[in-house]
Amino acid sequence: MPSRARLLALLVVAAAVPLAESLVLVSFRFRQAEGLIGQASAVWPYDSYHDLRWLLVYHNSWLTFALGLVGALVVRGMLSATLVGLAWPARVPRPSARSLLLRNLGVAAFSAAVVAPFAALAVAASVVSLSWVLFTSLVPMLILAPFLQRMAVGAGWWHGLPSAELVAWSLLDFVVITVAGGLVWTAPEGWTPVVAAAVGAINGLLWNRMVRVAVRPSHVRLRWMPVVPIVVVLALALPLAAQVLSHPGNEKNTFTPPIFNNPLAADVPYAVVLLAGHNSAYDGRPAADPRVERFSYAGLDAQGRPLPYPPTRTHQSLASSADLLAVQVQALHRRTGRPIALVGESEGAMVARTYFRHRSDTPVTALLMFSPLVRTGRAYYPPPDASSGWGIATGWLLRGMFDLANLGSSAGSHPDEPFVRSLLEDAPFYRLETMCPIPGVRVIAFLPTVTAAETTPGPFTKIPVVEVPSFHGGFLSRKVVESQVIDFLAGENISQVRREYGLLQGLAAAWQAPLLAVDANPVWRPTAPPGRPFSSAKICAPLKNP
Known part of the structure; x- marks a missing residue:
């Protein structure tokens, strides 16, 4: 030729x-x-x-x-x-x-x-x-x-x-x-x-x-x-x-943003619960302001104070953490008599969002999410005792890789730890509802620009967002972000969208894994939203009752 x-x-x-x-x-x-x-x-x-x-x-x-x-x-x-x-x-x-x-x-x-x-x-x-x-x-x-x-x-x-x-x-x-x-x-x-x-x-x-x-x-x-x-x-x-x-070290207190170390501004009407992320640790020390508390993944002591916890406690399921948060919220509300604001980072943001899933009568009236895990649960693999299910080979491949990486350590993350399984089993909620309005609650999300590479292109939020040039987590300590947090807690409405965010979403599209349709997975089907299986117009759509 x-x-x-x-x-x-x-x-x-x-x-x-x-x-x-x-x-x-x-x-x-x-x-x-x-x-x-x-x-x-x-x-x-x-x-x-x-x-x-x-x-x-x-x-x-x-x-x-x-x-x-x-x-x-x-x-x-x-x-x-x-x-x-x-x-x-x-x-x-x-x-x-x-x-x-x-x-x-x-x-x-x-x-x-x-x-x-x-x-x-x-x-x-x-x-x-x-x-x-x-x-x-x-x-x-x-x-x-x-x-x-x-x-x-x-x-x-x-x-x-x-x-x-x-x-x-x-x-x-x-x-x-x-x-x-x-x-x-x-x-x-x-x-x-x-x-x-x-x-x-x-x-x-x-x-x-x-x-x-x-x-x-x-x-x-x-x-x-x-x-x-x-x-x-x-x-x-x-x-x-x-x-x-990424294995946690020996730190005793890994989450000390300025709002933890400094008194709250006088015009902030809330008492605040700070929720740290995955593999965080807490030594039990109190915040500078009595109206501020660290959320404890280990719960409260007999006097209602947050208990110290090691990084492994953050590996528990989101539902378990949300139940502990509910107890702490009520205790802080009774002690201060104030409405509650939740400030969560990464997994802490997901715990806070899970808290609202089945709770309508709550003293929490403000939610600030930093580096929330946007549109999680886009794929699936069954638990290790399953004989079939979407992604069964994927699960075993990941288990082998993580087991090898975790040799000699009991604190490393694992693809079947309860936190990760929460995202897998309740994927329709976390994929479609995380960035949605909550009735009676002022909600805002602070997103690092790297989040654009974490999710599929297209609409993913119906709440105000502040997009920050940053990697995942850690930017809550920046002065400009701290100022925006205080302004929001004082009642101001904030939104800051960056032009490059959409561009980065598009450039990352080639490297995402294809999402598993909600209706395709029997585990998810009882809570699937109505409509076509692969439609992108399902963000914040009502989910079926399981």
């Missing part, structure tokens, strides 16, 4: 795959997953990352997982063999079609094995809506990409360093996928297939360049060293190291 004809065929094949996926998603109105479309024909290993995220979310038994995995490997191997063959330079002898097919089937299997832990972390990120979990899954992919992209073209790919040109093309591939995810998602629904086909054609050009660079003879540094196995081991160790580093 002449070079121009092969290039045209390459672009057509690369465009046809995302076009087909876009037509399926548009027909189901599965708007939140459209950011993944561009990776359907992407260069290794991002194509495997695309396939495995879909598979890890949408399988409900070991049989469907096994069949889906085999099918994905066969289809991906055949597709990449076709793309490599069409992209092969005309003046370089090309392996036979059989040789290319066998090599790319092997590449598909190897790439899936390497990428599976990172895809599982992406699913975990959609359960807990924590950006560091998502970033932990992406950084190793960036490192691995230029090493793995030599696999499909010939032997000896696992020795030596990739060329600088291959690294540059690999980085450009990541940028293209990121921008393409935002473009596909933001395109009007009728134009989504057109944009998807255009993105696929760009993937074809990238395949053309990557194959040529990988095939073309060049000086390979450290040709004698088995670099790829070393890099793969180091990349796989990164998520484990991140989990180890």
